[in-house]
Amino acid sequence: MEKLSTEQLKKTASQVRRDILRMVHEVQSGHPGASLGCTEFFVALYFNQLNHNNDFKIEGKGEDLFFLSNGHISPVWYSVLARSGYFDTAELKTFRKINSRLQGHPATEEGLPGIRIASGSLGQGLSVAIGAAQAKKIDGDEGVVYALMGDGEQQEGQIWEAAMYAPHHKVDNLIATIDFNGQQIDGPTNVVMNLNDLKAKWEAFGWEVIDTLKGNDMESVLAGLEYARTLLGKGKPVLNLLHTEMGYGVDFMVGTHKWHGIAPSDEQLENALGQLEETLGDY
Amino acid sequence: MEKTLDTKFTYTEKSDTRSGFGDGLLEAGRKNPNVVGLCADLIGSLKMGAFQKEFPERFFQVGIAEANMMGLAAGMSINGKIPFTGTFANFSTGRVYDQIRQSIAYSEKNVKICASHAGLTLGEDGATHQILEDLGMMKMLPNMTVINPCDYNQTKAATMAIAEHHGPVYLRFGRPKWPIFTPSDQKFEIGKAWKMIEGTDVTIFATGHLVWEAVVAEAKLREEGISAEVINIHTIKPLDTEAILQSVAKTGCCVTAEEHQYNGGLGDSVAQTLVRNNPAPQEFVGVDDSFGESGTPTDLLEKYGLNADNIVKAAKKAIGRK
Ligand SMILES: Cc1ncc(C[n+]2csc(CCOP(=O)(O)OP(=O)(O)O)c2C)c(N)n1
Numbered sequence: 001m002e003k004l005s006t007e008q009l010k011k012t013a014s015q016v017r018r019d020i021l022r023m024v025h026e027v028q029s030g031h032p033g034a035s036l037g038c039t040e041f042f043v044a045l046y047f048n049q050l051n052h053n054n055d056f057k058i059e060g061k062g063e064d065l066f067f068l069s070n071g072h073i074s075p076v077w078y079s080v081l082a083r084s085g086y087f088d089t090a091e092l093k094t095f096r097k098i099n100s101r102l103q104g105h106p107a108t109e110e111g112l113p114g115i116r117i118a119s120g121s122l123g124q125g126l127s128v129a130i131g132a133a134q135a136k137k138i139d140g141d142e143g144v145v146y147a148l149m150g151d152g153e154q155q156e157g158q159i160w161e162a163a164m165y166a167p168h169h170k171v172d173n174l175i176a177t178i179d180f181n182g183q184q185i186d187g188p189t190n191v192v193m194n195l196n197d198l199k200a201k202w203e204a205f206g207w208e209v210i211d212t213l214k215g216n217d218m219e220s221v222l223a224g225l226e227y228a229r230t231l232l233g234k235g236k237p238v239l240n241l242l243h244t245e246m247g248y249g250v251d252f253m254v255g256t257h258k259w260h261g262i263a264p265s266d267e268q269l270e271n272a273l274g275q276l277e278e279t280l281g282d283y
Numbered sequence: 284m285e286k287t288l289d290t291k292f293t294y295t296e297k298s299d300t301r302s303g304f305g306d307g308l309l310e311a312g313r314k315n316p317n318v319v320g321l322c323a324d325l326i327g328s329l330k331m332g333a334f335q336k337e338f339p340e341r342f343f344q345v346g347i348a349e350a351n352m353m354g355l356a357a358g359m360s361i362n363g364k365i366p367f368t369g370t371f372a373n374f375s376t377g378r379v380y381d382q383i384r385q386s387i388a389y390s391e392k393n394v395k396i397c398a399s400h401a402g403l404t405l406g407e408d409g410a411t412h413q414i415l416e417d418l419g420m421m422k423m424l425p426n427m428t429v430i431n432p433c434d435y436n437q438t439k440a441a442t443m444a445i446a447e448h449h450g451p452v453y454l455r456f457g458r459p460k461w462p463i464f465t466p467s468d469q470k471f472e473i474g475k476a477w478k479m480i481e482g483t484d485v486t487i488f489a490t491g492h493l494v495w496e497a498v499v500a501e502a503k504l505r506e507e508g509i510s511a512e513v514i515n516i517h518t519i520k521p522l523d524t525e526a527i528l529q530s531v532a533k534t535g536c537c538v539t540a541e542e543h544q545y546n547g548g549l550g551d552s553v554a555q556t557l558v559r560n561n562p563a564p565q566e567f568v569g570v571d572d573s574f575g576e577s578g579t580p581t582d583l584l585e586k587y588g589l590n591a592d593n594i595v596k597a598a599k600k601a602i603g604r605k
């Protein structure tokens with residue numbers, strides 16, 4: 001796929017945010033908060049960084065692969081998949097409705113192009129990504145594997161089993177990102193269950209850790225992802241700590257766990273859409 | 284449509300069974316200082332906030348770490364605490380099966396595993412969260428008591444009752460607002476089935492949210508001249524086999540109704556009881572070896588064949604097989 005410029009990426013991000021809000025509003029269900037917070041990441045990844053074909057094949061041989069571990073932020077992923085041509089954007093309006101391929105949490109059962117494994121039960125995606133990365137190595141496939149996790153999700157034990165495994169096996173074709181928004185369902189992560197020095201933890205486990213301090217700034221996100229790629233192939237997996245704000249882009253949603261998993265009302269939607277330019281046309 | 288039916292039980296209000304759990308936990312906590320609560324980043328969803336507020340020193344936020352929570356609960360029970368763990372039903376069972384098996388069931392620890400958002404009626408979150416196998420997993424564990432109450436009042440009563448029962452318990456409840464049709468002053472007896480409606484042609488054994496569907500089905504069948512007995516099996520294990528055998532001895536056939544897979548559910552337990560003692564035609568209302576999907580609770584119950592109309596059909600089929 002053609003790589004979009006930063007300006008084009010920013011325009012795309014605005015449209016993706018509109019999609020997220022409209023999808024969640026339509027069905028009055030879903031997770032807008034971290035979807036909005038991770039919009040720059042998804043847009044930069046799919047429209048600039050990932051070597052992928054939108055003629056979807058689940059094996060993804062020769063392609064870069066992406067795995068979403070925090071499956072509840074499906075709205076941002078679905079929007080980006082549709083906008084990059086995996087399926088028709090009109091299908092976004094079926095999100096979370098009966099008989100839809102756009103399940104509440106990503107699934108393969110209905111055959112939605114772009115999805116390679118179900119997620120939603122937290123803590124499992126990094127292990128899957130590592131497995132996929134190792135399979136590529138066996139085949140001499142130069143594709144890179146990406147994974148995204150939540151920061152609250154770091155509380156799951158399986159994450160740390162995977163964290164220990166990947167450096168031990170020198171899985172250096174892997175870029176894992178943590179959506180470091182400091183929020184989870186019951187409140188800020190440092191109140192719910194303190195993660196303390198996450199960077200030091202991952203470093204201690206043997207990962208090459210980078211900080212993307214401005215996770216909602218397109219230039220920074222892109223620079224972080226580009227830099228991460230330069231660190232591959234040196235015997236260590238790469239961990240990208242992406243500092244984002246939950247709810248970014250909508251003034252009344254930003255920075256709070258309250259919008260983790262609730263839908264905006266009609267008035268709230270109107271207000272929110274007023275803050276986001278329609279750049280590519282609503283679905 | 285339900286409104287015009289002459290159901291033997293009626294309701295004026297709806298509430299979620301998880302609120303019955305939250306309110307029951309608060310009362311159990313007031314009665315017994317040994318009751319402690321643990322939750323894995325779902326305090327609001329599990330309605331554990333009131334308990335947390337009143338007993339902050341007896342409540343533990345464990346973060347998104349369900350396996351750790353089960354171990355912590357087992358440990359706390361050793362000196363006499365009565366831990367109630369709270370998370371979604373999927374993460375209360377499959378996610379932590381071996382932790383429950385070894386540290387709680389096999390070790391006979393007095394832990395109450397309280398599981399919300401069970402079954403299809405969880406709705407839009409979809410199959411990853413809609414567990415339909417939990418009753419089977421839990422009833423297979425020796426020492427485990429398995430309870431699936433039907434409405435707010437019964438869930439509240441069950442929550443208070445399990446605090447007074449010694450031993451590991453799995454308490455299953457759900458997310459949607461559901462009719463409140465059982466009395467607020469009921470006494471909950473673990474292991475004792477409740478004959479809600481007497482009948483002679485067919486017995487409907489129902490559990491959880493589907494007890495309401497069974498009550499509606501009884502009224503529909505009555506309109507067609509069919510007399511159905513409705514028995515509320517709130518305790519899947521230990522199963523009230525005596526009540527089951529007595530009823531089927533009279534009616535000669537039965538339907539089981541549950542928000543669960545055929546495999547491993549209430550239907551399985553009833554079938555085993557009948558086959559061993561008094562084989563009789565049985566029809567199953569449940570999920571036929573499939574995962575769920577996103578949708579509204581009503582749409583899902585319809586699509587997967589779990590509502591009153593399906594119970595009516597199954598009842599006629601069972602009668603036809605007598
Ligand atoms: C194993 C498991 N436990 C609990 C949940 C319920 N749950 C969904 S999202 C979430 C919070 C996740 O926090 P974080 O990873 O920080 O994501 P964010 O809230 O930032 O989107 C929880 C507890 C789940 N989906 N899976």
Ligand SMILES: [Mg+2]
Nearest residue numbers: 151152183184
């Ligand atoms: Mg977070």
